[in-house]
Amino acid sequence: xxxxxxxxxxxxxxxxxxxxDERARLSREMxxxxxxxxxxxxxxxxxxQGDFPAPALERVFEAVDAGCRQATExxxx
Amino acid sequence: xxxRLRIGTPAEVVQELRTLIEGQGLRTFLSPEPSRxxxxxxxxxxxxxxxxxxxxxxxxxxxxxxxxxxLVDRAWREGRTxxxxxxxxxxxxxxxxxxxxxxxxxxxxILEGARICRDAGAHIxxxxxxxxxxxxxxxxxxxREGLAQLKDAGESVxxxxxxxIMDATQVDSFRDYDIDCMxxxxxxxxxxxxxxxxxxxxxxxxxxxxxxxxxxxxxxxAEYLAAHGSEQIILCERGIRTFETATRNxxxxxxxxxLRQWTHLPILVDPSHAAGIPELVAxxxxxxxxxxxxxxxxxxxxxxxxxxxxxAQALLPGELTRVVAECRVVGAVLGRAFHAQPQPKxxxxxxx
Numbered sequence: 281x282x283x284x285x286x287x288x289x290x291x292x293x294x295x296x297x298x299x300x301d302e303r304a305r306l307s308r309e310m311x312x313x314x315x316x317x318x319x320x321x322x323x324x325x326x327x328x329q330g331d332f333p334a335p336a337l338e339r340v341f342e343a344v345d346a347g348c349r350q351a352t353e354x355x356x357x
Numbered sequence: 358x359x360x361r362l363r364i365g366t367p368a369e370v371v372q373e374l375r376t377l378i379e380g381q382g383l384r385t386f387l388s389p390e391p392s393r394x395x396x397x398x399x400x401x402x403x404x405x406x407x408x409x410x411x412x413x414x415x416x417x418x419x420x421x422x423x424x425x426x427x428l429v430d431r432a433w434r435e436g437r438t439x440x441x442x443x444x445x446x447x448x449x450x451x452x453x454x455x456x457x458x459x460x461x462x463x464x465x466x467i468l469e470g471a472r473i474c475r476d477a478g479a480h481i482x483x484x485x486x487x488x489x490x491x492x493x494x495x496x497x498x499x500x501r502e503g504l505a506q507l508k509d510a511g512e513s514v515x516x517x518x519x520x521x522i523m524d525a526t527q528v529d530s531f532r533d534y535d536i537d538c539m540x541x542x543x544x545x546x547x548x549x550x551x552x553x554x555x556x557x558x559x560x561x562x563x564x565x566x567x568x569x570x571x572x573x574x575x576x577x578x579a580e581y582l583a584a585h586g587s588e589q590i591i592l593c594e595r596g597i598r599t600f601e602t603a604t605r606n607x608x609x610x611x612x613x614x615x616l617r618q619w620t621h622l623p624i625l626v627d628p629s630h631a632a633g634i635p636e637l638v639a640x641x642x643x644x645x646x647x648x649x650x651x652x653x654x655x656x657x658x659x660x661x662x663x664x665x666x667x668x669a670q671a672l673l674p675g676e677l678t679r680v681v682a683e684c685r686v687v688g689a690v691l692g693r694a695f696h697a698q699p700q701p702k703x704x705x706x707x708x709x
Contacts, residue, residue, distance in 0.1 A: 302685065302694060309697055
Protein backbone atom coordinates (compact mmCIF):
# COMPACT_ATOMS: atom_id res chain seq x y z
CA UNK A 281 0.00 0.00 0.00
CA UNK A 282 1.38 3.40 -0.95
CA UNK A 283 1.75 6.07 1.67
CA UNK A 284 -0.82 8.16 -0.20
CA UNK A 285 -3.46 5.45 -0.06
CA UNK A 286 -2.64 4.72 3.56
CA UNK A 287 -3.08 8.40 4.33
CA UNK A 288 -6.49 8.39 2.61
CA UNK A 289 -7.52 5.29 4.55
CA UNK A 290 -6.52 6.90 7.83
CA UNK A 291 -8.47 10.05 6.94
CA UNK A 292 -11.57 7.96 6.19
CA UNK A 293 -11.19 6.05 9.46
CA UNK A 294 -10.95 9.31 11.36
CA UNK A 295 -14.05 10.63 9.60
CA UNK A 296 -15.93 7.42 10.48
CA UNK A 297 -14.89 7.78 14.11
CA UNK A 298 -15.97 11.44 14.15
CA UNK A 299 -19.34 10.51 12.66
CA UNK A 300 -19.83 7.79 15.27
CA ASP A 301 -18.99 10.29 18.02
CA GLU A 302 -21.55 12.71 16.62
CA ARG A 303 -24.15 9.96 16.39
CA ALA A 304 -23.57 9.16 20.05
CA ARG A 305 -23.92 12.85 20.97
CA LEU A 306 -27.16 13.09 19.04
CA SER A 307 -28.43 9.93 20.72
CA ARG A 308 -27.74 11.46 24.12
CA GLU A 309 -29.73 14.55 23.11
CA MET A 310 -32.59 12.47 21.75
CA UNK A 311 -33.13 10.28 24.80
CA UNK A 312 -33.80 13.35 26.92
CA UNK A 313 -37.13 13.67 25.12
CA UNK A 314 -38.02 10.24 23.75
CA UNK A 315 -36.76 6.65 23.53
CA UNK A 316 -33.91 6.14 21.08
CA UNK A 317 -35.22 4.72 17.79
CA UNK A 318 -33.50 1.84 16.04
CA UNK A 319 -31.35 2.73 13.01
CA UNK A 320 -33.36 3.03 9.79
CA UNK A 321 -31.48 0.06 8.39
CA UNK A 322 -33.79 -0.60 5.44
CA UNK A 323 -33.38 2.97 4.29
CA UNK A 324 -29.60 2.85 4.72
CA UNK A 325 -29.31 -0.44 2.83
CA UNK A 326 -31.52 0.84 0.03
CA UNK A 327 -29.31 3.89 -0.43
CA UNK A 328 -25.92 2.20 -0.20
CA GLN A 329 -25.32 -0.30 -2.95
CA GLY A 330 -21.59 0.18 -3.12
CA ASP A 331 -18.65 -2.10 -2.39
CA PHE A 332 -19.32 -2.64 1.29
CA PRO A 333 -21.23 -5.94 1.63
CA ALA A 334 -24.78 -5.56 2.93
CA PRO A 335 -24.50 -8.26 5.64
CA ALA A 336 -21.36 -6.57 6.97
CA LEU A 337 -23.15 -3.22 6.91
CA GLU A 338 -25.98 -4.71 8.95
CA ARG A 339 -23.49 -5.96 11.55
CA VAL A 340 -21.81 -2.55 11.64
CA PHE A 341 -25.13 -0.85 12.34
CA GLU A 342 -25.97 -3.33 15.06
CA ALA A 343 -22.70 -2.36 16.71
CA VAL A 344 -23.35 1.35 16.11
CA ASP A 345 -26.79 1.07 17.68
CA ALA A 346 -25.39 -0.80 20.67
CA GLY A 347 -22.61 1.76 21.11
CA CYS A 348 -25.00 4.69 20.96
CA ARG A 349 -27.38 3.10 23.46
CA GLN A 350 -24.42 2.56 25.75
CA ALA A 351 -23.53 6.24 25.35
CA THR A 352 -27.01 7.25 26.51
CA GLU A 353 -26.78 5.34 29.79
CA UNK A 354 -27.13 7.69 32.70
CA UNK A 355 -28.77 10.46 30.69
CA UNK A 356 -31.80 11.69 32.61
CA UNK A 357 -35.05 12.44 30.77
CA UNK B 358 2.07 46.40 17.53
CA UNK B 359 1.19 43.46 19.78
CA UNK B 360 3.64 42.36 22.47
CA ARG B 361 3.13 38.81 23.61
CA LEU B 362 4.84 38.45 26.97
CA ARG B 363 6.26 35.30 28.45
CA ILE B 364 3.87 33.01 30.35
CA GLY B 365 4.07 33.79 34.04
CA THR B 366 5.27 37.37 33.65
CA PRO B 367 4.36 39.07 36.97
CA ALA B 368 1.59 41.66 36.84
CA GLU B 369 3.93 44.39 38.11
CA VAL B 370 6.33 43.76 35.22
CA VAL B 371 3.41 43.99 32.77
CA GLN B 372 2.31 47.26 34.36
CA GLU B 373 5.86 48.60 34.27
CA LEU B 374 6.05 47.91 30.54
CA ARG B 375 2.67 49.58 29.91
CA THR B 376 3.72 52.63 31.94
CA LEU B 377 6.92 52.86 29.93
CA ILE B 378 5.02 52.75 26.64
CA GLU B 379 2.27 55.11 27.76
CA GLY B 380 4.97 57.50 28.93
CA GLN B 381 5.70 58.01 25.25
CA GLY B 382 2.15 59.23 24.71
CA LEU B 383 0.99 55.92 23.26
CA ARG B 384 -2.19 54.06 24.27
CA THR B 385 -2.05 50.41 25.31
CA PHE B 386 -4.63 47.67 25.90
CA LEU B 387 -4.14 44.53 27.98
CA SER B 388 -5.67 41.34 26.58
CA PRO B 389 -8.21 39.45 28.71
CA GLU B 390 -6.27 36.32 27.73
CA PRO B 391 -5.78 34.37 30.97
CA SER B 392 -2.87 32.20 29.91
CA ARG B 393 -0.32 34.94 29.19
CA UNK B 394 -0.08 38.73 29.24
CA UNK B 395 -0.54 40.33 25.81
CA UNK B 396 -0.20 44.07 25.36
CA UNK B 397 -1.38 45.98 22.30
CA UNK B 398 0.03 49.36 21.39
CA UNK B 399 -2.72 50.96 19.36
CA UNK B 400 -0.86 54.10 18.24
CA UNK B 401 1.95 54.23 15.74
CA UNK B 402 5.23 53.92 17.65
CA UNK B 403 8.69 54.92 16.41
CA UNK B 404 10.56 51.85 15.18
CA UNK B 405 13.52 52.49 17.48
CA UNK B 406 11.23 52.32 20.53
CA UNK B 407 9.46 49.22 19.24
CA UNK B 408 12.83 47.50 18.80
CA UNK B 409 13.76 48.52 22.32
CA UNK B 410 10.55 47.12 23.85
CA UNK B 411 10.68 43.96 21.77
CA UNK B 412 14.16 43.26 23.13
CA UNK B 413 13.02 43.34 26.76
CA UNK B 414 13.37 39.99 28.56
CA UNK B 415 9.66 39.67 29.35
CA UNK B 416 8.66 40.06 25.70
CA UNK B 417 8.52 36.75 23.88
CA UNK B 418 7.20 38.00 20.56
CA UNK B 419 6.47 41.37 18.97
CA UNK B 420 3.88 41.12 16.19
CA UNK B 421 2.95 43.73 13.63
CA UNK B 422 -0.74 43.26 12.67
CA UNK B 423 -1.55 43.15 8.98
CA UNK B 424 -3.83 46.18 9.14
CA UNK B 425 -5.57 48.76 11.29
CA UNK B 426 -6.59 46.39 14.03
CA UNK B 427 -5.05 45.08 17.24
CA LEU B 428 -7.72 43.67 19.56
CA VAL B 429 -9.30 41.43 16.94
CA ASP B 430 -5.95 40.20 15.64
CA ARG B 431 -5.19 36.51 15.96
CA ALA B 432 -2.22 37.34 18.20
CA TRP B 433 -4.48 39.04 20.75
CA ARG B 434 -5.67 35.69 22.13
CA GLU B 435 -4.05 32.27 22.54
CA GLY B 436 -7.12 30.38 21.45
CA ARG B 437 -10.22 31.44 19.58
CA THR B 438 -12.91 33.59 21.12
CA UNK B 439 -16.33 32.10 21.74
CA UNK B 440 -19.36 34.33 22.07
CA UNK B 441 -22.35 33.39 24.23
CA UNK B 442 -25.68 34.26 22.63
CA UNK B 443 -28.10 33.29 25.37
CA UNK B 444 -27.16 29.70 26.15
CA UNK B 445 -25.59 29.12 22.74
CA UNK B 446 -21.80 29.42 22.35
CA UNK B 447 -20.66 30.57 18.92
CA UNK B 448 -17.05 29.78 18.16
CA UNK B 449 -16.52 27.10 20.78
CA UNK B 450 -15.75 24.48 18.14
CA UNK B 451 -19.35 23.36 17.61
CA UNK B 452 -21.54 24.05 14.60
CA UNK B 453 -24.31 26.57 15.25
CA UNK B 454 -27.35 27.32 13.08
CA UNK B 455 -29.17 30.65 13.08
CA UNK B 456 -32.51 30.52 11.30
CA UNK B 457 -35.69 32.48 10.94
CA UNK B 458 -37.65 34.72 8.64
CA UNK B 459 -36.13 37.82 7.10
CA UNK B 460 -38.65 40.01 8.92
CA UNK B 461 -40.91 39.72 11.93
CA UNK B 462 -44.28 40.03 10.20
CA UNK B 463 -46.66 39.48 13.09
CA UNK B 464 -47.01 37.56 16.34
CA UNK B 465 -48.52 34.38 14.91
CA UNK B 466 -46.13 34.19 12.00
CA ILE B 467 -42.95 34.66 14.04
CA LEU B 468 -44.17 32.06 16.52
CA GLU B 469 -44.82 29.64 13.66
CA GLY B 470 -41.36 30.44 12.32
CA ALA B 471 -39.79 29.92 15.74
CA ARG B 472 -41.36 26.48 16.04
CA ILE B 473 -40.13 25.56 12.57
CA CYS B 474 -36.60 26.60 13.53
CA ARG B 475 -36.68 24.75 16.82
CA ASP B 476 -38.09 21.60 15.24
CA ALA B 477 -35.44 21.68 12.51
CA GLY B 478 -32.68 21.80 15.14
CA ALA B 479 -31.60 25.45 14.83
CA HIS B 480 -30.01 27.15 17.82
CA ILE B 481 -30.76 30.87 17.44
CA UNK B 482 -33.88 32.57 16.07
CA UNK B 483 -33.41 35.49 13.71
CA UNK B 484 -35.94 38.06 12.55
CA UNK B 485 -35.72 41.66 11.41
CA UNK B 486 -37.75 44.35 13.16
CA UNK B 487 -35.97 47.34 11.63
CA UNK B 488 -35.48 46.57 7.95
CA UNK B 489 -32.94 48.31 5.73
CA UNK B 490 -34.71 48.05 2.37
CA UNK B 491 -33.39 49.24 -0.96
CA UNK B 492 -36.81 50.69 -1.79
CA UNK B 493 -38.30 53.27 0.58
CA UNK B 494 -41.71 51.86 -0.32
CA UNK B 495 -40.90 48.30 0.75
CA UNK B 496 -41.89 46.86 4.14
CA UNK B 497 -39.73 48.62 6.75
CA UNK B 498 -40.38 46.26 9.66
CA UNK B 499 -42.53 46.42 12.79
CA UNK B 500 -39.96 48.32 14.86
CA ARG B 501 -40.11 47.94 18.65
CA GLU B 502 -43.24 45.79 18.41
CA GLY B 503 -41.30 43.45 16.14
CA LEU B 504 -38.54 43.11 18.74
CA ALA B 505 -41.13 42.27 21.39
CA GLN B 506 -42.74 39.63 19.18
CA LEU B 507 -39.36 38.12 18.27
CA LYS B 508 -38.29 37.86 21.90
CA ASP B 509 -41.61 36.31 22.93
CA ALA B 510 -41.40 33.76 20.12
CA GLY B 511 -37.82 32.88 21.02
CA GLU B 512 -38.69 32.42 24.68
CA SER B 513 -41.67 30.25 23.86
CA VAL B 514 -39.45 27.74 22.05
CA UNK B 515 -36.33 28.21 24.15
CA UNK B 516 -34.14 29.87 21.52
CA UNK B 517 -32.10 33.06 21.96
CA UNK B 518 -32.81 35.74 19.38
CA UNK B 519 -30.88 38.02 17.05
CA UNK B 520 -32.11 41.05 15.15
CA UNK B 521 -30.61 43.81 13.05
CA ILE B 522 -30.01 47.23 14.56
CA MET B 523 -29.87 50.14 12.15
CA ASP B 524 -29.41 53.21 14.29
CA ALA B 525 -27.77 54.16 17.57
CA THR B 526 -31.11 55.39 18.89
CA GLN B 527 -32.41 51.79 18.74
CA VAL B 528 -29.91 50.44 21.30
CA ASP B 529 -32.33 51.08 24.17
CA SER B 530 -35.08 49.13 22.43
CA PHE B 531 -32.77 46.14 22.01
CA ARG B 532 -31.90 46.37 25.68
CA ASP B 533 -35.53 46.83 26.74
CA TYR B 534 -36.59 43.66 24.94
CA ASP B 535 -33.46 41.76 25.96
CA ILE B 536 -32.47 40.87 22.40
CA ASP B 537 -29.65 38.38 22.86
CA CYS B 538 -27.51 39.50 19.94
CA MET B 539 -27.46 42.68 17.87
CA UNK B 540 -26.79 42.28 14.18
CA UNK B 541 -25.01 44.97 12.21
CA UNK B 542 -26.05 44.60 8.61
CA UNK B 543 -23.83 44.86 5.56
CA UNK B 544 -24.95 48.41 4.81
CA UNK B 545 -23.97 49.58 8.30
CA UNK B 546 -20.66 47.78 8.64
CA UNK B 547 -18.79 51.07 8.50
CA UNK B 548 -21.35 53.16 10.40
CA UNK B 549 -18.83 53.94 13.11
CA UNK B 550 -21.22 55.96 15.27
CA UNK B 551 -23.51 52.93 15.39
CA UNK B 552 -20.61 50.56 16.11
CA UNK B 553 -19.49 52.66 19.07
CA UNK B 554 -23.01 52.84 20.49
CA UNK B 555 -23.45 49.08 20.14
CA UNK B 556 -20.11 48.35 21.77
CA UNK B 557 -21.13 50.43 24.78
CA UNK B 558 -24.30 48.34 25.15
CA UNK B 559 -22.24 45.29 26.18
CA UNK B 560 -24.21 42.75 24.18
CA UNK B 561 -23.00 40.19 21.64
CA UNK B 562 -22.74 41.61 18.15
CA UNK B 563 -22.91 39.88 14.79
CA UNK B 564 -21.02 42.04 12.30
CA UNK B 565 -21.87 41.32 8.69
CA UNK B 566 -19.34 42.03 5.98
CA UNK B 567 -20.12 45.11 3.89
CA UNK B 568 -21.30 44.65 0.34
CA UNK B 569 -17.97 45.77 -1.07
CA UNK B 570 -15.78 45.61 2.01
CA UNK B 571 -12.31 44.14 1.94
CA UNK B 572 -11.28 41.82 4.74
CA UNK B 573 -9.09 44.61 6.12
CA UNK B 574 -12.03 47.04 6.23
CA UNK B 575 -14.20 44.39 7.86
CA UNK B 576 -11.66 43.70 10.60
CA UNK B 577 -11.11 47.43 11.11
CA UNK B 578 -14.87 47.75 11.70
CA ALA B 579 -14.68 44.89 14.20
CA GLU B 580 -11.80 46.72 15.87
CA TYR B 581 -14.12 49.70 16.40
CA LEU B 582 -16.39 47.44 18.43
CA ALA B 583 -13.49 45.93 20.38
CA ALA B 584 -11.79 49.25 21.03
CA HIS B 585 -15.02 50.59 22.51
CA GLY B 586 -15.51 47.74 24.92
CA SER B 587 -17.13 44.86 23.04
CA GLU B 588 -15.42 41.51 23.42
CA GLN B 589 -18.35 39.55 22.02
CA ILE B 590 -18.06 39.92 18.27
CA ILE B 591 -19.11 37.41 15.63
CA LEU B 592 -18.16 37.99 12.00
CA CYS B 593 -20.59 36.98 9.26
CA GLU B 594 -19.71 36.58 5.60
CA ARG B 595 -22.84 37.22 3.50
CA GLY B 596 -21.48 37.55 -0.02
CA ILE B 597 -19.85 40.47 -1.75
CA ARG B 598 -20.77 42.42 -4.84
CA THR B 599 -18.88 41.26 -7.92
CA PHE B 600 -19.35 41.38 -11.70
CA GLU B 601 -21.48 38.21 -11.43
CA THR B 602 -25.21 38.85 -11.66
CA ALA B 603 -26.49 35.25 -11.74
CA THR B 604 -26.61 35.27 -7.96
CA ARG B 605 -27.56 38.07 -5.60
CA ASN B 606 -23.97 38.27 -4.33
CA UNK B 607 -20.84 36.14 -4.57
CA UNK B 608 -20.16 34.09 -1.44
CA UNK B 609 -16.51 34.58 -0.55
CA UNK B 610 -15.58 31.35 1.18
CA UNK B 611 -11.92 32.27 0.81
CA UNK B 612 -12.24 34.45 3.88
CA UNK B 613 -12.94 31.48 6.16
CA UNK B 614 -9.45 29.93 6.21
CA UNK B 615 -7.94 33.39 5.81
CA LEU B 616 -9.71 34.85 8.83
CA ARG B 617 -8.71 31.84 10.90
CA GLN B 618 -5.14 33.10 10.47
CA TRP B 619 -5.93 36.78 10.88
CA THR B 620 -8.40 36.92 13.77
CA HIS B 621 -9.52 35.05 16.89
CA LEU B 622 -13.18 35.96 16.31
CA PRO B 623 -15.82 33.35 15.38
CA ILE B 624 -17.08 33.42 11.80
CA LEU B 625 -20.52 32.56 10.45
CA VAL B 626 -21.75 32.42 6.86
CA ASP B 627 -25.09 33.62 5.51
CA PRO B 628 -25.72 31.63 2.33
CA SER B 629 -29.27 32.99 1.93
CA HIS B 630 -28.22 36.58 1.26
CA ALA B 631 -25.17 35.45 -0.66
CA ALA B 632 -27.07 33.39 -3.20
CA GLY B 633 -30.54 34.89 -3.16
CA ILE B 634 -31.73 31.55 -4.54
CA PRO B 635 -33.09 28.95 -2.10
CA GLU B 636 -31.81 25.98 -4.13
CA LEU B 637 -28.24 27.20 -3.60
CA VAL B 638 -28.50 27.62 0.16
CA ALA B 639 -27.96 23.96 1.12
CA UNK B 640 -24.81 23.39 -0.96
CA UNK B 641 -23.36 26.73 0.13
CA UNK B 642 -24.12 25.96 3.76
CA UNK B 643 -22.34 22.61 3.41
CA UNK B 644 -19.38 24.31 1.77
CA UNK B 645 -19.24 26.93 4.51
CA UNK B 646 -19.06 24.31 7.25
CA UNK B 647 -16.46 22.35 5.27
CA UNK B 648 -14.37 25.52 4.89
CA UNK B 649 -14.37 26.07 8.65
CA UNK B 650 -17.33 28.32 9.43
CA UNK B 651 -18.55 28.19 13.03
CA UNK B 652 -22.05 27.97 11.68
CA UNK B 653 -24.51 29.35 9.19
CA UNK B 654 -27.38 31.84 9.26
CA UNK B 655 -30.26 31.02 6.93
CA UNK B 656 -33.66 32.44 6.17
CA UNK B 657 -36.76 30.30 6.40
CA UNK B 658 -40.43 31.13 6.02
CA UNK B 659 -43.52 28.94 6.42
CA UNK B 660 -44.93 30.39 3.19
CA UNK B 661 -42.16 32.19 1.27
CA UNK B 662 -44.61 33.39 -1.40
CA UNK B 663 -46.38 35.49 1.22
CA UNK B 664 -43.24 36.89 2.87
CA UNK B 665 -43.08 40.68 3.17
CA UNK B 666 -39.33 40.70 2.50
CA UNK B 667 -36.80 38.43 0.77
CA UNK B 668 -39.29 35.58 0.33
CA ALA B 669 -37.55 34.58 -2.89
CA GLN B 670 -34.48 33.39 -0.99
CA ALA B 671 -36.21 31.81 2.01
CA LEU B 672 -36.11 28.08 2.62
CA LEU B 673 -39.22 26.04 3.21
CA PRO B 674 -39.44 24.34 6.62
CA GLY B 675 -38.51 20.92 5.21
CA GLU B 676 -35.52 22.42 3.43
CA LEU B 677 -34.27 23.94 6.67
CA THR B 678 -34.42 20.51 8.32
CA ARG B 679 -32.25 19.15 5.52
CA VAL B 680 -29.75 21.99 5.75
CA VAL B 681 -29.38 21.52 9.50
CA ALA B 682 -28.87 17.77 9.14
CA GLU B 683 -26.33 18.20 6.35
CA CYS B 684 -24.38 20.80 8.30
CA ARG B 685 -24.25 18.38 11.19
CA VAL B 686 -22.90 15.59 8.98
CA VAL B 687 -20.31 17.73 7.18
CA GLY B 688 -19.12 19.15 10.47
CA ALA B 689 -18.91 15.70 12.03
CA VAL B 690 -16.80 14.32 9.18
CA LEU B 691 -14.27 17.04 9.96
CA GLY B 692 -14.41 16.37 13.70
CA ARG B 693 -16.65 19.33 14.56
CA ALA B 694 -19.49 18.58 16.94
CA PHE B 695 -22.97 20.07 16.57
CA HIS B 696 -24.06 22.41 19.33
CA ALA B 697 -26.73 20.93 21.58
CA GLN B 698 -30.01 22.74 21.08
CA PRO B 699 -30.96 24.90 24.09
CA GLN B 700 -34.02 23.63 25.89
CA PRO B 701 -36.98 25.82 26.78
CA LYS B 702 -37.36 26.68 30.45
CA UNK B 703 -40.66 24.79 30.65
CA UNK B 704 -40.47 21.29 29.19
CA UNK B 705 -44.14 21.62 28.23
CA UNK B 706 -43.20 24.16 25.58
CA UNK B 707 -41.59 21.37 23.59
CA UNK B 708 -44.85 19.54 23.29
CA UNK B 709 -46.68 22.41 21.61
